[in-house]
Amino acid sequence: xxxxxxxxxxxxxxxxxxxxxxxxxxxxxxxxxxxxxxxxxxxxxxxxxxxxxxxxxxxxxxxxxxxxxxxxxxxxxxxxxxxxxxxxxxxxxxxxxxxxxxxxxxxxxxxxxxxxxxxxxxxxxxxxxxxxxxxxxxxxxxxxxxxxxxxxxxxxxxxxxxxxxxxxxxxxxxxxxxxxxxxxxxxxxxxxxxxxxxxxxxxxxxxxxxxxxxxxxxxxxxxxxxxxxxxxxxxxxxxxxxxxxxxxxxxxxxxxxxxxxxxxxxxxxxxxxxxxxxxxxxxxxxxxxxxxxxxxxxxxxxxxxxxxxxxxxxxxxxxxxxxxxxxxxxxxxxxxxxxxxxxxxxxxxxxxxxxxxxxxxxxxxxxxxxxxxxxxxxxxxxxxxxxxxxxxx
Numbered sequence: 001x002x003x004x005x006x007x008x009x010x011x012x013x014x015x016x017x018x019x020x021x022x023x024x025x026x027x028x029x030x031x032x033x034x035x036x037x038x039x040x041x042x043x044x045x046x047x048x049x050x051x052x053x054x055x056x057x058x059x060x061x062x063x064x065x066x067x068x069x070x071x072x073x074x075x076x077x078x079x080x081x082x083x084x085x086x087x088x089x090x091x092x093x094x095x096x097x098x099x100x101x102x103x104x105x106x107x108x109x110x111x112x113x114x115x116x117x118x119x120x121x122x123x124x125x126x127x128x129x130x131x132x133x134x135x136x137x138x139x140x141x142x143x144x145x146x147x148x149x150x151x152x153x154x155x156x157x158x159x160x161x162x163x164x165x166x167x168x169x170x171x172x173x174x175x176x177x178x179x180x181x182x183x184x185x186x187x188x189x190x191x192x193x194x195x196x197x198x199x200x201x202x203x204x205x206x207x208x209x210x211x212x213x214x215x216x217x218x219x220x221x222x223x224x225x226x227x228x229x230x231x232x233x234x235x236x237x238x239x240x241x242x243x244x245x246x247x248x249x250x251x252x253x254x255x256x257x258x259x260x261x262x263x264x265x266x267x268x269x270x271x272x273x274x275x276x277x278x279x280x281x282x283x284x285x286x287x288x289x290x291x292x293x294x295x296x297x298x299x300x301x302x303x304x305x306x307x308x309x310x311x312x313x314x315x316x317x318x319x320x321x322x323x324x325x326x327x328x329x330x331x332x333x334x335x336x337x338x339x340x341x342x343x344x345x346x347x348x349x350x351x352x353x354x355x356x357x358x359x360x361x362x363x364x365x366x367x368x369x370x371x372x373x374x375x376x377x378x379x380x381x382x383x384x385x386x387x388x389x390x391x392x393x
Contacts, residue, residue, distance in 0.1 A: 003029075003046040009133070009141055009172045015047060016170060017139030019383055026383050028166035030070055030105030034112055036098045038165050038388040039359050040351040047170065049107050055079060056173065066131065066175040069107030076106060086181040089125050090116030090214075090269075096276045097284060097348055107171045113163030116273035117214035117232070120206070120313045122179065126162040131175030134161060134168075137379030145175060160374065166385040167393060168378045182234035185213075186244050187265035188257045191226045195219055195295040198229040199315035201254045203291055205231045206314050208250055210243040216272050217311040224277075229254075232269060275319050278308050283325035283349045285333055289342030291315035300336040305329055325349045330357045360389050368393075 006012035019026055024044035029035055031050050049070040057066035060083040067076055073091050080086060092114045093104055110132075115124040122128075131145035134157075144157035161168060193201065198217035205212050214232035218224060233243050248257040260268065271277050278284065289297050294315035301307060301320065308321040322329055330346065330353065337344040343361035346354060363371065368390065375382070375393050387393065 003048045005048055005051040007051045009052070009135065012047065012049075012052065012170055012172065013135050013139045013141055015139075016135050016137070016383070019045060020138055020381060023381055024383070025386050026170075028111075028170050028385055030108040030111075031072075031102035033098065033100045033102055033104045034094050034108050035100070037094070037112060037347060038354070038385075039391070040355050041385060041387050043386065049105065049171070052172065053105075057175070060085065063178040063180075064130075064175065065178060066173060067106050068173050069105060069110075069171045071106050072103035073106055073109055074103055080178055081181060084181050085178045087176060088118060088122035088128055088179040090118040090122075090273055091125075092116050093274045096274055096280060099280065106174050110162050110171055110174050111164065111166045117216065117269055117312055120215065120316070121211070121213045126159055128177045129158055129162050129174060130177050131173075132158045132161050132171065133173040135170040135172060137169070137381055137383045141172070142169065165388045167375060167388055169384065182213075183236045184240055184262045185232055185234040185265050186240050186262060187214075187260040187268065188231040188233070188244060188248055188251075189260055190229045190251075190255050190257045193217070193227055193229045193254060195227075195298060195311070197254065198227060199291055199294055199311060201229055201251055202231065202311075202314040205247060205251060208247060210247045210250075211235070212247075214269055214272075214312075215314045217315065218272075218277065219310065221308055230268070230272075232265060272310070272312060277310060278319060278321040279323075282308075282321050282323045283329065283353070284347040285318075285320040285322070286345045286347050287318040287320060287333070287337050287342060288316060288344070289318065289337060289340040293340040293342070294318055297336045297340040297342065300339065301333055304332040325353055327353070327357060334358075334362075358390075363390065 004015055006015060027043045027046040029048050051070060052068045053070040055067045065080060091109055110125060110129060113125045133143045136142055202215040205215055212231055213234045216230045218228045220227040233240050244259055291314045294311055298309060305322055305324050309318060311318055334344055346359045371393055
């Protein structure tokens with residue numbers, strides 16, 4: 001069935017109202033670059049926001065931008081870069097992960113809520129989303145938030161819209177707080193550390209006053225040898241030079257650190273952010289665990305299967321690629337993550353596995369009831385992306 005492409009909020013609202021009246025479900029999407037994230041679903045209709053595109057507000061002096069949901073992220077980044085600004089959370093591009101085409105949209109970015117390496121310093125997508133317009137399951141246009149950061153009481157519609165994977169409403173327009181773009185960057189690199197030792201270095205670096213903006217450990221394996229431990233510093237050139245020197249001295253117990261220049265540093269972190277360093281033809285997991293338990297979590301998984309993996313966020317984020325994409329692999333990975341007091345998302349796998357086993361971290365009965373009540377309040381007939389995150393929601 002062909003997709004409906006509304007050109008504005010009014011057309012989108014009318015279409016949702018018709019679906020509400022008939023009780024017919026809807027798949028919501030932008031340009032489809034992340035459409036394989038989540039449980040596979042079948043709906044009566046598809047609505048795409050790709051024609052709802054354009055920047056509707058940009059105030060460089062206030063560090064605020066607002067754009068329609070179908071606006072390509074690359075378009076936003078180009079406009080704000082011309083003013084020396086950036087999206088602070090280092091937006092991820094999952095086209096390599098899924099082998100998809102087209103341009104990632106700001107709506108898809110918000111719906112999935114996935115952030116890159118800079119999240120460890122600046123926060124994630126949700127932290128910088130300050131306003132949202134969306135169409136609920138009755139076809140009503142809802143606006144929440146504005147152009148400034150503020151506290152709220154009651155249900156925070158801005159924050160719950162981020163990472164809801166289109167299950168609560170059709171995102172129409174998003175407002176973000178920006179940050180000044182660093183003048184330059186450099187990355188400290190040391191070779192040959194074990195997972196545990198590398199994560200120890202990263203955690204120590206994060207505890208220094210030198211404002212680390214990214215920290216990752218790439219273990220030795222099928223795609224590299226030796227292991228690499230990486231720490232990024234950003235800001236003005238003179239500040240970067242000073243902080244790199246001081247940080248290398250503070251971490252001298254781990255060995256001699258090399259320094260990657262700005263160009264090499266940017267290229268490497270782009271690969272880490274977009275998970276292009278891991279094989280693209282296997283199951284892919286995103287594990288969130290306490291950094292101090294990351295190495296042990298990986299060791300427990302490796303005891304049962306062969307994997308490629310690397311650590312981001314000082315070990316707090318583990319990307320795991322495994323050729324084994326079956327129920328046993330899912331069981332072993334979730335058991336290791338549970339033991340580490342973390343949670344896991346199955347980012348890429350065959351439809352059959354994603355349909356029969358949890359993609360997102362299983363929720364308690366109480367949390368499922370809470371999620372169901374929020375879903376019912378915004379999408380009472382369950383029209384939007386039904387079952388995308390959890391069966392029955």
